[in-house]
Structure formats: C-alpha cells, structure tokens
Amino acid sequence: MNNLTLMAVPHIPHVQPGDNLADLILHALAQSNLALADGDVLAIAQKIVSKAEGRLVRLAEVQPSDRAVEVAAATDKDPRVVELILQESEEISRMRPGVLIVRHRLGFTSANAGIDRSNVAQIGDDETVLLLPLDPDASAGKLREAIAAKLGVQVGVVITDSHGRPFRMGTVGVAIGVAGLPALWDRRGEPDLYGYQLQHTDIGVADEIAAAAGLLMGQAAEGMPVVLVRGLNYPIANGKATDLVRPKAMDLYR
Amino acid sequence: MNNLTLMAVPHIPHVQPGDNLADLILHALAQSNLALADGDVLAIAQKIVSKAEGRLVRLAEVQPSDRAVEVAAATDKDPRVVELILQESEEISRMRPGVLIVRHRLGFTSANAGIDRSNVAQIGDDETVLLLPLDPDASAGKLREAIAAKLGVQVGVVITDSHGRPFRMGTVGVAIGVAGLPALWDRRGEPDLYGYQLQHTDIGVADEIAAAAGLLMGQAAEGMPVVLVRGLNYPIANGKATDLVRPKAMDLYR
Numbered sequence: 001m002n003n004l005t006l007m008a009v010p011h012i013p014h015v016q017p018g019d020n021l022a023d024l025i026l027h028a029l030a031q032s033n034l035a036l037a038d039g040d041v042l043a044i045a046q047k048i049v050s051k052a053e054g055r056l057v058r059l060a061e062v063q064p065s066d067r068a069v070e071v072a073a074a075t076d077k078d079p080r081v082v083e084l085i086l087q088e089s090e091e092i093s094r095m096r097p098g099v100l101i102v103r104h105r106l107g108f109t110s111a112n113a114g115i116d117r118s119n120v121a122q123i124g125d126d127e128t129v130l131l132l133p134l135d136p137d138a139s140a141g142k143l144r145e146a147i148a149a150k151l152g153v154q155v156g157v158v159i160t161d162s163h164g165r166p167f168r169m170g171t172v173g174v175a176i177g178v179a180g181l182p183a184l185w186d187r188r189g190e191p192d193l194y195g196y197q198l199q200h201t202d203i204g205v206a207d208e209i210a211a212a213a214g215l216l217m218g219q220a221a222e223g224m225p226v227v228l229v230r231g232l233n234y235p236i237a238n239g240k241a242t243d244l245v246r247p248k249a250m251d252l253y254r
Numbered sequence: 255m256n257n258l259t260l261m262a263v264p265h266i267p268h269v270q271p272g273d274n275l276a277d278l279i280l281h282a283l284a285q286s287n288l289a290l291a292d293g294d295v296l297a298i299a300q301k302i303v304s305k306a307e308g309r310l311v312r313l314a315e316v317q318p319s320d321r322a323v324e325v326a327a328a329t330d331k332d333p334r335v336v337e338l339i340l341q342e343s344e345e346i347s348r349m350r351p352g353v354l355i356v357r358h359r360l361g362f363t364s365a366n367a368g369i370d371r372s373n374v375a376q377i378g379d380d381e382t383v384l385l386l387p388l389d390p391d392a393s394a395g396k397l398r399e400a401i402a403a404k405l406g407v408q409v410g411v412v413i414t415d416s417h418g419r420p421f422r423m424g425t426v427g428v429a430i431g432v433a434g435l436p437a438l439w440d441r442r443g444e445p446d447l448y449g450y451q452l453q454h455t456d457i458g459v460a461d462e463i464a465a466a467a468g469l470l471m472g473q474a475a476e477g478m479p480v481v482l483v484r485g486l487n488y489p490i491a492n493g494k495a496t497d498l499v500r501p502k503a504m505d506l507y508r
Contacts, residue, residue: 002478004470006258094506101506109421162457166420166507167363168428168498170438170458172465184424203416204424205469211426212466215459215486216258224256232469244422252348252355253420253507 136177390431
C-alpha cells in the first residue's frame, strides 16, 4: 500500500428525511464517472446519514426536564437542546459555562452528544437540531450492503463526525460508524524493523480514515459530505465504531 | 480542493545520527521521479527526525534518580527509561502498572514522553532508546527551508508521532512539528450551508494530515516514514505544532 487517494464526491444534493442515501451516493458517483471497486472506503459525514434517517427534532416540541433546566443554567445553553443532549447520553463527563461534554449512549465522549445547530435547515419557522443516527454501525452496514446488492462490490463504510479532544486544540474527524473494515487494527505482536515485538500498536484505523476525510469534507459552506478513499489495503473485517470506545475501566481520564 | 493524494516515499534508507534528512528525502523522491511542488506537504515520522538529530540514548549510561526508581516501581517499567521520561516531561499526568502518561516538556500529553524501544537499533550490545527531537517545530522549519533552498519550492512539513487517547481505543497519527502550513485552521465565523455562523470549528488540520499519513506509514516492519501529501489547499502560514497544545486552563481532563 503505497498510494492513497481521497476524492470528495461532487453532486451530493441536500439530503432530506427519507432519502435513500445509497441511491443518492451511487447517483453522484455515476455523475462523476467514478466506479466503486472492491476495497474502496466511503467516508460519509454523520449529518447526511442523520438527515436521511430523519433524526431532526423541532426545538419547539421539546419540553425540558428540571434537570435539563439546571444543566442549561450551568452551561449557558438552551434548555431544550440540553434536554436532547441528556436524552442522548449516558452521563455528563464535564460541564462548565459554554461546555457540556457527555458520554453518548453509543459510548463516544464528545461535546453536546454530537447535537448542534450548524448545517441543519429550518423546517418552516422552527429551529431544528440533528441527533446522531440511532445506530451508526448499523447505518454503515446497511449502506455497505445496499452497495454490494446494487453493484456487486465490497466497500468499507466509515460514518464520520468531528470531535474535540482533551490535551489538544482543534477538532478532528473520528469514526462513529464502521462497516466492512477493521475499526481498530491490531498490530500487536508483529516484529518491528529491528526485531522487537511491538506491544501497544492497536491502530485506530477508522479514526485515521475519518481524519483524512475531514481534510476534504471541511466544515463550512463548501462542505463535501462524501469522500471516496482508494488504496487502503485493509483486511475485510466486521469492525464496528464501538470497538473504538475505550472501556470505562481502561480510561484514566473519565 | 476535491482530491487528495498521499504517497509513501520509497527508498528512504535507515537513518543514522548526523544524516542530512533533507538530502536523504530529496534523493528518495528523485529515485521515484517525484517532483515536489508548491503546496505539497511532507509528513515525516518522528523517529527518523530524532535519529538524524542523534537523540539516541544508551540505557547503560542512564543513572536513575530516586524518583525514577519510585515511579518505575509503580508502573512496572525500566527505571532508566523512566528517568529519561521524567527528564523529558513537565509533569506526570496518570500512572498505573504498565502505564505512564506525562505532559512532555513540549506540551504534548502522551505515553512515555514519546520514548519507546521499538524501531530503535541497538548500538553495539547496548540497548538504546530514542527521545523526541529537541524542538520538532524547528526541525520541521529547517527541513522546509532546506527544501526551498535546494528546489525553490514551498512545501509544508508535518512531523508525526502516534498517540493513544482518552475515551478512544487505538493510536492515531498526530502532529508534533509543523512548518509552512496552519496547524490549527480557524474556521470560526464562516457561515455554514444554512447561514448560521459556525462557532467551534477550529480544525486540527495538522493532526488530520498526520492521521492520514499514519494510514500509509504503518508501525511495523514495512514502515514508510515519509509520506507526500498533495492536493491540500491550505494557506501558507507559520503554524506550529505547539498551537495544537491545549492550554492547561482550557483542559478539563488534566
């Protein structure tokens, strides 16, 4: 594996609830004369997956609990948004004015349970927010299967989000859904250049793919939500993004 | 920016202390008929930079302090290696048997201050370890300048390492030295697709480059320490990897 190519797929339309994402992506690829091949990976921004799955919530319809009102006051946030964050979360990890970091029900620790107002259209006059997909690993698997059924090719799928991080500034792309490739690549036990046995080299390969795709996706007006990654030489595997979730007992920074 | 190509540069020899890394990389590129162009980025594994800079230490020459002996006992590590880790660090972040996470004098928080025994040759019969470069941002800057002087092209340079992370399993490539491009890309204030002002979208672009390069570099026998990244459309900037260090006051997970 010496060359890796990432292509931002043009012609992805604004996604609407109920859209068939596989059809939409395959149509866009065809418009650009891009033929998928076995071993390609599609990195797909969470937002279009969530939109297709109808994970939009009108804030006007959200009734904040007492707890949400309390947390909203402590974090300077909209109590209705906080209510949704808490519903989507297992526990609060850290909070302070302007910051609400939670452990999402899927296990990921990130700001606001992945809920934000950016890149979400208003439905009528209502403000809406977008939740993460119910089960992004399953969403990735369905896309992979739909593509295999239509084209007969085996691709990997990585659903990506952007997370902030302890210790380091800036957000980076991370994998929140994976299908058809390893999420974590266990290189332990392989000898290195000088014959030592490598010990701690589980590589977060799906996160590295998501970060690479993040370079093309951007975050702003020119957002490109689908990136075709070609040239990874990965074993076909049933990796899941939840493989990337550090078990609580192994996390010294909870 | 729609396409991004990453090429692992073949023919990089085993690097020795005192080697001129710019010459060595340019020679390898020439052997593959790869001509550098303005705006290319070279991602370079820390290990070859450290080796060229002679950052090898013979363990037989290290005299562990009392504190190092104590920490070594608490972490089941070699007291001589712990001595070097402590010398390279500002403070211990977390420790437990098998784990020693420190804030490096450069500000990065990672396991073992970036010191490990893998991919380090033995000098004679002595075991040796490799420290991080003294000043990786400066190392990146020197490489960039040497290439500009020899070829007249302006490239970006990212010196990469692999870090584990809180919350998530697996290591990913991160930037520990940067020159000629932004390390952190401030997209705040740009309107999103629907006209909202984006708020928290500083992107850790140098880390995303390092992660992307990590997909090609591997960690084991087939390690490819230099990756040419082409197609990033970044502004020339004097970014530094230390821009990616989260100030202590802004880190809720210290």
